[in-house]
Amino acid sequence: MRKLFYGMNVSADGYIAAAGDDLGWGEPNEELFQWWLDEERAIELFLYGRKLWEIMSSYWPTGDQQPGATPAQVEFARNWRDTPKVVFSSTIDTVDWNTRLFDGDAVAEITRLKADDGGPMRVGGATLAGAAMRAGLIDEYAIVTHPVLVGGGAPFYSALDSWVNLNLLETRTFPGGVVMNRYETRR
Template sequence: MRKLTFGMNLSLDGYIAAPGDDIGWSVPSDELFQWWSDRVAETGLALYGRKLWETMNSHWPTAAQQPGVTPAEIEFARRWLDMPKAVFSSTIGTVDGNARLVTGDAVAEITRLKAEDGGPLDIGGATLAAAAMRAGLIDEYILATAPVLVGGGTPFFTALDNWVNLTLVETRTFPDGVLLTRYETRR
């Protein structure tokens, strides 16, 4: 069975985006950016909700050609383009690049993908991750918590019907005071 991980940058008060989808506060240090890039290189399949897909796909396919691009950004762009992706949406008709569109029941498809052989699965996008979280499908949570309070916006965690017990498996401090914590779900 494949492992499903939900990880994102978030504010200390638990938001992945401030009101108005503002993520300006979450620009990672070079070291944290490299950590995320290495995760992308290890991902067997990334599962994206529409909004996160549109954000990532509007930048990374052409990032390597932008003025002032760094070697780390070029490496991330290559890794991101090479990584297989499944985009879950009922409002868009097509996706491009190394992605396929999933329009049906997200929980059923994620359950099916987890049962397949292959590399680890990463899930991104608040709505999609919330559905997987409520269904008990997430095996690991990665929180890169920035020392900022944004006061509202898009929460990392969704409301749950039942408790989810977790085991802390890693903590690491990055420059700028970002604390990375990884938790595995106790089953």
């Protein structure tokens, strides 16, 4: 059975994007970017909601060709293109870069994918991750908290029907006051 991970950069008040889908507050430093790259290398299948897919696919297919791209950014772009992806959306028609589109019941499909053999999966995007969270499908959370309050936007956390108890696995501090807490779901 595959594990499902959910991790994002989060403002101190719990948002993954500020109003208007503004991500400018969460610029990673080199150490944090390298940490994210190491995390992404371990993932065998990315699961994206439409909005996050549009953000990622607007930059990373050619991120290694951007002026001033660091070695870590070059590797991130290559890894992103090479890793299989599923985009959950009923509003887009085509996807590229080792990706397939799924427009049915997201929770049923994620449940099916988890039951398969294979390596870990990462879910991304507030709406899709929220559905997986409510369904109890997420095995591990990586909450990378930035010292900024954005006051609203897309929340990291979803409204839940019941509590989800977590075990703290790791805490790490990065430059600029960024703190990563990794938790596993207590089953």
